[in-house]
Amino acid sequence: MLRWLKIGSLAASFHKASNKEVVVVLPGLARNRNERLYVEFASFAEKNGISVLRFDFEGIGESNGSSLNFNIFSEVKNVKAIVKFLVSENFNKIGLLGHSHTGIVAIISLALIKEEALKCAVIWNGAFRPLKFWSKDEIEYLKKYGHISYRGVIFGKRMYEVAKKIKAEEYLKKVKKPVLLIHSKEDKQVPIEESKFAHKFLSNSHLQVTEGDHFFSTIHLRRMIFESTLSEFRKNFK
Numbered sequence: 001m002l003r004w005l006k007i008g009s010l011a012a013s014f015h016k017a018s019n020k021e022v023v024v025v026l027p028g029l030a031r032n033r034n035e036r037l038y039v040e041f042a043s044f045a046e047k048n049g050i051s052v053l054r055f056d057f058e059g060i061g062e063s064n065g066s067s068l069n070f071n072i073f074s075e076v077k078n079v080k081a082i083v084k085f086l087v088s089e090n091f092n093k094i095g096l097l098g099h100s101h102t103g104i105v106a107i108i109s110l111a112l113i114k115e116e117a118l119k120c121a122v123i124w125n126g127a128f129r130p131l132k133f134w135s136k137d138e139i140e141y142l143k144k145y146g147h148i149s150y151r152g153v154i155f156g157k158r159m160y161e162v163a164k165k166i167k168a169e170e171y172l173k174k175v176k177k178p179v180l181l182i183h184s185k186e187d188k189q190v191p192i193e194e195s196k197f198a199h200k201f202l203s204n205s206h207l208q209v210t211e212g213d214h215f216f217s218t219i220h221l222r223r224m225i226f227e228s229t230l231s232e233f234r235k236n237f238k
């Protein structure tokens with residue numbers, strides 16, 4: 001069953017199965033919950049008995065708020081609000097699915113959110129060192145104009161200021177819950193070195209190297225990734 005929700009300022013789509021297990025999809029940077037990859041996974045999971053909640057971060061997609069205030073910690077705050085809502089709905093087994101930029105968001109959320117119901121994470125082609133993905137030209141433009149556009153979304157200085165402060169290894173070391181890292185060895189947007197870096201510091205993780213691009217674009221590959229992802233959540237929801 002698919003229904004639309006508003007959770008505070010956040011717009012969400014809820015694929016609700018019959019049990020109390022749920023995966024929360026964290027869309028990549030400047031991407032919304034209706035990206036085809038996320039919708040396809042949610043439909044696949046629901047058909048296989050696990051609920052999925054897709055949502056837009058504040059200032060993105062159909063959620064309220066200004067993208068000028070967007071930063072990693074505002075994203076974590078949004079994740080916390082989603083987890084709190086799900087707990088209030090009596091979901092007792094919650095997993096996070098991060099993609100690309102939200103690799104580090106999922107990690108910080110696991111490190112800081114203390115809800116017992118939050119069990120694990122799966123991260124697709126994750127980025128964990130946000131400062132590495134800012135070019136010199138982007139930084140200079142941001143300093144000069146006070147904002148920058150990415151995929152049609154206008155971000156402010158706060159995004160860069162927070163990225164500078166993130167020491168990924170400190171958060172990675174704090175995470176004790178299971179994390180599956182799935183990374184395409186041919187990914188041109190986020191190199192596999194990012195997941196190898198995260199794997200070094202996570203005490204309870206597995207790195208699955210796969211074929212394909214940043215979005216697992218072929219039907220066969222997506223099916224394989226979806227099955228691996230769902231299997232990991234099932235294992236950690238027991």
